[in-house]
Amino acid sequence: MLSKKRCPHTGVVNFYTDADPLLAVGSVTEAGASARFAWRCYLADESGGVASDISLAEAHLRQAIAQRRALQSAEPRAA
Numbered sequence: 001m002l003s004k005k006r007c008p009h010t011g012v013v014n015f016y017t018d019a020d021p022l023l024a025v026g027s028v029t030e031a032g033a034s035a036r037f038a039w040r041c042y043l044a045d046e047s048g049g050v051a052s053d054i055s056l057a058e059a060h061l062r063q064a065i066a067q068r069r070a071l072q073s074a075e076p077r078a079a
Contacts, residue, residue, distance in 0.1 A: 002062065013054075015061060026061045028054060043068040 037057035051057035
């Protein structure tokens, strides 16, 4: 499960998992005055992009997080 918190000072929306509620796994921020929103996923292969709507940016971020979590859980664990 993901939770999100907006920083009152910067306006950045950070996303957290239940497993580690203090370490952001992604973020969405407004990208300048162009009314576009940048999203960034910090898991494994970091990824990101830009969307014209904050809801769309959050959807892209959630999808990227889900994909990376699925890949991490599928990787064999070192003994």
